[in-house]
Amino acid sequence: FARTVFNEMESPNLASWNTIIAGVASCSNANEAMSLFSEMGDRELIPDGLTVRSLLCACTSPLSLYQGMQIHSYIIKKGFYSNVPVCNAILQHQAGELFRLFSLMLASQTKPDHITFNDVMGACAAMASLEMGTQLHCYIMKTGLALDVFVMNGLMDMYVKCGSLGSARELFNFMEDPDVVSWSSLIVGYAQFGCGEEALKLFRRMRSSGVRPNHVTLVGVLTACSHVGLVEEGLQLYRIMQNEYGIIPTRERRSCVVDLLARAGRVHEAEDFINQMAFDDDIVVWKSLLASCKTHGNVDVGKRAAENILKIDPTNSAALVLLCNIYASSGKWEEVARLMGSMKERGVRKVPGQSWIEIQTKIHASGNDISGN
Known part of the structure; x- marks a missing residue:
């Protein structure tokens, strides 16, 4: 019925094409989805991330591996790797293929x-x-x-x-x-899931057992200190890792120090650290600082952080939205209106989020970019 309605439309727009392709994809009909995609190109309509994602979702059968490879090539050619939902769909598609190959391997007694x-x-x-x-x-x-x-x-x-x-x-x-990978994996896990004290206890056990920590351990330890607010201990461990174990501080490890300081409200120190380390072209550290400025209500540093993000990526919607929130929390409504107007003029819009959930061994994705809610 949906296809009949679609066929009767004189000039279907991109949303109409995306809807019908998504419907076909939900039935894993790769051939029909690809046919619609080809017809869409004949009408000189430019696909977006939702179109490409639906096409990948249509190619879930082992018989549609070739079509999946075609879409993957199209993604590379057209630069869709900056689109998060598309990247997630590629990940899901490739992981699904790996599971199927593993099942075939077992079935063949290999x-x-x-x-x-x-x-x-x-x-x-x-x-x-x-x-x-x-x-x-x-x-x-x-x-x-x-x-x-x-x-x-x-x-x-x-x-x-x-x-x-x-x-x-x-x-x-x-x-x-357990080797250094074993220790580090669990330390990082505890740190990432907010169990900072457990991560630090495990790190102390690791040192006393004579296992030398590596750069992954350092990231886990700094993250743990950041989450439990142990700023001075984190800074001390950062120095120990360099002086005692010879671990060279890379951008990732230094960004952990920025997060450590910024989360604790020491945003001026975090900003100074970024400038001293000369990685002011790293968008991740500025985003970390901007998020902390929102939490702690620091307008001045937040504005500078947002400006640095926009120098690197002028269309970064997250930075503009966070800066709007900082202005709003401080009652600077004129600045909010000015920024919202600027976003509208430049065509910048907030990128919707996406969630994944496993139900009975199947991975399901949801989000505004998918459901349209």
Whole structure:
């Protein structure tokens, strides 16, 4: 019925094409979706991120692998890699292909090795598919690879990225001789999920056990200190990592210091640190500083942070929205109106968010860009 209505439209717009392609994609009809896409091009309509995402979702069958590769090539050619929903769809498509290949491998009686398992665990982690990851863990236990540190680290990383810290800790406790990857993976997991005290306890145990921390450990420790507000301890550990362990501070590690200072409300120190380290072209550190300025209501530093973000990316909607919120919280309504007007003139609009959820081993995506809500 929807197709009949669509065919009767004299001049369907982009929204109409996206709706019909999304409908066809929901039935995994890759051939029809590609046919519509081709017809859309004949009418000189330019596809957007939603069009491309729907086409990828249509190519979920092993029989539509070629069409999926065609769409992937189109994405590369047209520069859609800056579109987050499209990137997520690529990730889902590639992870799905990996799961299917692994199933075919098992069905053909081919024995997977530790590299195979780590690739599949990486896909589980990327899709946050805990149920699939748990099934894989059970299979690994039957193969005799459960004592392989490489495989165990992959499993632990998968559990951490799926948010199952309890399972990750059980695996860690089961390991006879955890290496630096094992320690760091769990420390980072605790830090990322707000268990800063646990992360720091584990780091102290790591040092006392004689395992040398690496750059990943440093990121985890600084994140932990940031989340629990231990600014001075974080700065001290940052210096220890450089002086005692010879870990060279990269942009990522320095951005952790910016976050550490900014979260604690020390936004002026964070701004000085950015300027001293000469990475004022790094959009991530300025975004971190801007977000903290909103939390702590610092208009002046927030304005400078937003200006630096817009120098790097003039169409960055998140920076403008955050700056609007800072002005609004401070009662600067004239500035809010001016900024909103500027956004409208430049055609800048807020990019909608997207969420993923696993229901009965299937990954479902939702968000304004998909549902239109």
